[in-house]
Amino acid sequence: MFCYQCEQTARGTGCVTRGVCGKSPEASDLQDVLVHAAKRLATRYANVPAAERPASLAPMLEDALFVTVTNVNFDTASILGMIRDVVAAAGAPAAGVAAEAPEDTLLAWSRASMIDARKATLGDDVTGLQELLLYGLKGMAAYAHHARQMHRADPVVDAFMVEALAKLDAGVADINELLALNLKCGEVTINVLALLDAAHCDTYGKPTPTPVLMGHVPGKAILVSGHDMVDLKALLEQTEGKGINIYTHGEMLPAHGYPELKKFKHLVGHFGGAWMLQQREFPKFPGAILMTTNCLMQPFEDYEGRLFTRNLVAWPGIAHIEDRDFTPVIKAALAAPGFTDTVRTGEHLVGFGHDAVLGAADKIIGAVKAGEIKHFAVIGGCDGSEGERSYYTDLGTTIPKDWVILTLGCGKYRLLGHDYGTVAGLPRLLDMGQCNDSFSAVKVALALADAFGCTVNELPLSIVLSWFEQKAVCVLLALLHLNVKNIRIGPRLPAFLTPAVLKVLVDAFGLKPVGEVEVDLQAMSNAA
Template sequence: MFCYQCEQTAHGTGCTEIGVCGKNAEVAGRQDLLLDVTKQLALHLSRRPASERRAAAGLIEEALFATVTNVNFEVERLDALIRTVAAAAGSRLPEAGDDLRALADAAGIPARRERYGADVTGLQELLTYGLKGMAAYAHHARRLGQVSAAVDDFTLTALAALADGEADPDRLLDLNLRCGAASVEVLACLDAANTGAFGAPSPAPVRLGHLPGKAILVSGHDLGDLAALLEQTAGTGINIYTHGEMLPAHGYPELRRHPHLVGHYGGAWMRQRVEFDAFPGAILMTTNCIQKPAPSYAERLFTCGPVAWPGVGHVAGQDFSAVIAAAQAAPGFTDTVSQGEHWAGFGHHAVLGLADTVIAAIKSGDIRRFAVIGGCDGSDTARSYYTDLATGLPQDWVIMTLGCGKFRVIGHDYGQIGAVPRLLDLGQCNDAFSAIRIAQALAGAFECDLNDLPVRLILSWYEQKAVCVLLALLHLGLRDIRIGPSLPAFVTPALLQILADKFAVHPVGTVEADLEALVA
């Protein structure tokens, strides 16, 4: 196997024996093969009528999402998806597992690096990971009834180009920037889906800790699954808690109207083995971020949607009766523990509702700058950089955070600047459109370019949705973006030079040096 699509890839170069995420060589090979047959389907559809292309868009999203880090680890489900995608492309695959492994080896990154070289393969992978991130966001939007023809069309175009062996660096760079344009579109589409279904987020306090009673913990990202679970548990006496990137769910009016959505338990995704072990109820993993479960909680852990782990119960559709039964059988909490509260719900609707106040504070000098510190979290100890940077910023800076990177920033009292809190939690990584919309609105108010705004971007990345967001920012022309805690292994020195020269993208440095540069 060879995989270098996540930030924590082994030795910073690539996982070759077992993935840091927990996938073995067989799972990694199936994901490579699934990606390859999906590219072939796109190439096949590029020659077919538009109606056929539209009909296959959901299947292509599902296939791409299954290959995102920490999503699907189950060979049988991957095999079924591989055969479904191949059949849609008019292909027949061998029945034997050994033959599938041979196909997977031919589809892997090492074969392409040998053919195209590391630099071209890196550009291909940058595009591929952007497409994977787009597919994840499009999947959430589609489940809530929102689709984008432009996103579907570009996904097919880009996958077909990759299937056809596109290796020209200039054309690949152009496709990456076009992926950025489609990424902006898909983020806007998801924003419309979430706000249309659950209302525009508004500031609300979220209890951190727990209350006595039976309990279900919901992790991942899918608000639709949470909404369905809340409806099915109404009146049962079971309390629902969010975990990880589900924390921003409390900002949505249609979700927090349920009184048994009682709070948030735990921190970011990579702490789940400890936190799930200590949680005395059922646990539902709705999208990516699953880790190998410990035996102590595996029987009360359930997956749904694109997520799968061997031996873990999987919920088909949104019938959560098995999850509810597991929660009723578990002991639940017997005491009350309060760990304070966190204010969620500062999406673009809420922040732009303060636009006059914010603009006046900028003009008066009370607010000097904004720092966007967010993205993915991970177990790398170097991620303490983001905590130290946030607490070290001057008191006249406002900090905007989103994604599970927020867990490196929250938990500190940053105070306020007049009526404006110094820490604004914009939501999930799925809510990245809020940061874009706020920046666009401020640029319009000040009649300036985005790069002339008093905004600094310091991003953390872990997996492919972060790549999608980065390409969106590059498409918008934003420059001077700091990325850490380390650069992607697929970004070769030559590719990094391109990103530095064209977009002023550069790695984070020391906290002291970066603070000095940011404040200057």
């Protein structure tokens, strides 16, 4: 195996014996085969008019890519099954291999397209740019998959997925063409983020500021983690009146801000912190646990029997829920002891989507003009286990009190637990939602720029992103497409972002790694 798609890859260079995420060498290699199969499938239809392509093509490509995102699917049997489905859809002549071929034949078939082989023939820079595009596509596929769960799709997104995968299959190696494709990936990401935002708001109502209990109350319990609001809604409907309380975990925290979800009285609160704490937190949860999307870690024995996966998420030996029939989850929750006490560690205010923030636009603009609000800082993205991520906590708590902090993604957990107070009558910390809700931050920035008659880069705005996996890649590419400059990313740069590629991004966009809090804060203040 060789995998360097996540920022926490081994030794900062690549995982070669086992993934830091828990991915086995076999699972890693099969995921590479699945990506290769998706490229072959895209190539088959690249020159077929969109109207003549099968309806199954776009969702199949999305799922094939989403399965390979970090912390989604670790089950070799299900990955192998997907490979055979994709190869069968491509057809033996186009694929170059039969769908029923043995596993070792499939591995040999895709070997030349794997990272280490391309690094040897194309060099690190070209391979890194190819992977940057692929990871952007993986993130885009994840967001498109979420939207499709709510019966939303965009032909522009579907078409670019085919175009870009076919280009990668053809071995595109020109640096300028790869840079252009990466920026186009960012452009199309704006489409898919807008699509997902509209789907969420139309289906569940526009998020409104809502305090969420951080803790628990007595009663039977189910914990829902991941990102999928469709699964959460179905579970809430199936558990209503059964005496089971539902808690969110990780990136599901923003669910409490949606009117069509918070109307369920048994959606009572939020348990735990960011995804990487689950092996410490899940053993303490006395009920059933449902993992709806990525962020799964290797389950421990003391809770694996009450853990369930959904959709594309899988771990060998863990019960998997099909067709949103949550009967096994409900039975497990009723069989578990549940909570016997009340613990309240505080409240967190969610629901500051673009409608909520822009609803106060006149107040915000007035406060900026009056000097009450001096600066806006977007601090969010992915969370991870490295100690260096304390940078984001230190930055948030050090920022001047006349600055407003916008946060989203699980990176928000680095900011929780501190009272940021208010400024100009508004909370200083505005939680804009999941990483899936990145469009909210984009929309607010563009609206403020329009209100002040300037560009986004001329706003009193700083963006500091915490990096981890492929959803963060496509969001970054979206910001670069919008020509947003001087973005800080960290805590480390990913291994596929080579010095030469980084220099191009620094020269064109002022992209920079995070540094010392005091130095970075001074630079942001000088730019305000």
